Amino acid sequence: MAKPKAVVKKEKCLACGGCISVCPQDAILMISSKAVVNKGQCNSCSICVKTCPIGAINWEGKKDEI
Amino acid sequence: MKYDAVIVGCGPAGSVTARFAAEAGAKILIVERRAEVGVPVLCGEGVSQKVDHFKVLEGKRWIAAKMEGARVFSPNGTKITLSAEYAGNETGYVVYRDIFDQELAREAAQKGAEIMLNTCAIDLLKKDGKIKGIIATHFDETLEIEANVVVGADGVESRVGKWAGIQTTLKPYDLETCVQYTLCNIDWGSPYCDFFLGKQVAPGGYVWVFPKGKDVANVGIGILASLSESGKALHFLDKFIATQPELKNGEPLRVITGADPVAEPIQSVKDNLLLVGDAARQVDPITGGGLMHAIEAGKYAGETIAKAVEKQRFDTQTLSEYETWWKNAFGKKLHRNYVAKEIMLDMEDKTLDMLADSLKDYKFEEFSTLSIIKALVTKHPSLLVKLTPLMKLARA
Ligand SMILES: Cc1cc2nc3c(=O)[nH]c(=O)nc-3n(C[C@H](O)[C@H](O)[C@H](O)COP(=O)(O)OP(=O)(O)OC[C@H]3O[C@@H](n4cnc5c(N)ncnc54)[C@H](O)[C@@H]3O)c2cc1C
Numbered sequence A: 001m002a003k004p005k006a007v008v009k010k011e012k013c014l015a016c017g018g019c020i021s022v023c024p025q026d027a028i029l030m031i032s033s034k035a036v037v038n039k040g041q042c043n044s045c046s047i048c049v050k051t052c053p054i055g056a057i058n059w060e061g062k063k064d065e066i
Numbered sequence B: 001m002k003y004d005a006v007i008v009g010c011g012p013a014g015s016v017t018a019r020f021a022a023e024a025g026a027k028i029l030i031v032e033r034r035a036e037v038g039v040p041v042l043c044g045e046g047v048s049q050k051v052d053h054f055k056v057l058e059g060k061r062w063i064a065a066k067m068e069g070a071r072v073f074s075p076n077g078t079k080i081t082l083s084a085e086y087a088g089n090e091t092g093y094v095v096y097r098d099i100f101d102q103e104l105a106r107e108a109a110q111k112g113a114e115i116m117l118n119t120c121a122i123d124l125l126k127k128d129g130k131i132k133g134i135i136a137t138h139f140d141e142t143l144e145i146e147a148n149v150v151v152g153a154d155g156v157e158s159r160v161g162k163w164a165g166i167q168t169t170l171k172p173y174d175l176e177t178c179v180q181y182t183l184c185n186i187d188w189g190s191p192y193c194d195f196f197l198g199k200q201v202a203p204g205g206y207v208w209v210f211p212k213g214k215d216v217a218n219v220g221i222g223i224l225a226s227l228s229e230s231g232k233a234l235h236f237l238d239k240f241i242a243t244q245p246e247l248k249n250g251e252p253l254r255v256i257t258g259a260d261p262v263a264e265p266i267q268s269v270k271d272n273l274l275l276v277g278d279a280a281r282q283v284d285p286i287t288g289g290g291l292m293h294a295i296e297a298g299k300y301a302g303e304t305i306a307k308a309v310e311k312q313r314f315d316t317q318t319l320s321e322y323e324t325w326w327k328n329a330f331g332k333k334l335h336r337n338y339v340a341k342e343i344m345l346d347m348e349d350k351t352l353d354m355l356a357d358s359l360k361d362y363k364f365e366e367f368s369t370l371s372i373i374k375a376l377v378t379k380h381p382s383l384l385v386k387l388t389p390l391m392k393l394a395r396a
């Protein structure tokens, strides 16, 4: 099975750009004040997931932890 | 329409660059993807009083509170006070960054710069490999904007530089990932900006409390992204607030996230291109402060553009005057503080406590790196080994 890709939870993202500045694949863009992952470019390295200060980035298909 | 320079980003770096270039007669356009300059505020809002020297802000509307100095609390709570009484220490302001940014933009417009909001640069416009301007989206339109110089003042994301082939991706080790509340209903009457250190408080960073008035303050945290886990910054900030009797009954007026580059400065000039502010990583790697550098570098960038327009030469050599200028003004300090950051990250909490203990009664009459290191080493000789690399740089 392919590795899961990072996804930004739109309702949570506060648009600081942190994830964008550290993504080694340039896979994240700011679109209408929300970070958006381009799945095709993501290599599942987890850097953005760990970087997000409020936990707005998760793995595709994964249920949100509360 | 063709411009002398198109500036991507209407933050402090972009506005000040625009102002000084336009004042000298250059035709300038700033494109900003937001719908309102300076909003949302992504900042602790502390700035040195040195900002007054640049005469880029009128009136006082942008000032929330005047600060008498700073206090640093080591992991065990030992307090170091850096106050204005001692020579070399700076007083400062806590500002309203939205008004601050809008005032800087207003001044740029007043000198003749144009501003386009809701306009997002998506690539460089190139012809035969040469930079000729930018491609931008404006609502559902795609525009080509021609200019002799493109200025990347696009903040931490620094994509303009990337499009020009400059390596701007940050290592997690070089980014502070941040959350901040503006809390009201608190009891924090001090005229000091406070910083709290320690692995249990903020791994690889610090918690700050910057008062904006008697019962309002910005309370934020930055942790090093390489030590971060999903949502850790928010979790640690909430934990900190809960332990502070003066803060724990506070109610939030605002919550923001932030990303602050604490990297070595990068190449900031290419043919037909300049990077300014956070985009050029002009941020102090110890404090994370970038406002003063963005303003100072913006002035140099604007003046360099004006000269280039006069000569009608926009090659690397002509624009390099800007890089030489800012590297002489504060590039060495940034490098030294980058080395200091690496040393501090290596320190155990008890070493930080030892440092604080050496400095707590120290009268900062001569506020230089070298004099502080001397004071430290005199009291705790075991610190010598750790601080030697810094001492070499301070002497150089
Ligand atoms: C949480 C936090 C707290 C901080 N606290 C302090 C502090 O107390 N004191 C201090 O001195 N510094 C502080 N800093 C650093 C300071 O905020 C920055 O150094 C400063 O904002 C840099 O200004 P700038 O103009 O370079 O970038 P920014 O202010 O980030 O401006 C960049 C602008 O470019 C726009 N933009 C980006 N991409 C595009 C695009 N593709 N097209 C169009 N527009 C675009 C953005 O919307 C933004 O308006 C803090 C940073 C953070 C994250």
Ligand code: SF4
Residues within 6 Å of the ligand: A008, A012, A013, A014, A015, A016, A017, A018, A019, A020, A035, A051, A052, A053, A054, A055, A056, A057, B257
């Ligand atoms: S780091 Fe988190 S809050 Fe910041 S832009 Fe990315 S997803 Fe949004």
Ligand code: SF4
Residues within 6 Å of the ligand: A006, A022, A023, A024, A025, A026, A027, A028, A037, A041, A042, A043, A044, A045, A046, A047, A048, A049
């Ligand atoms: S997981 Fe890695 S490659 Fe994928 S978007 Fe996040 S940082 Fe980029």
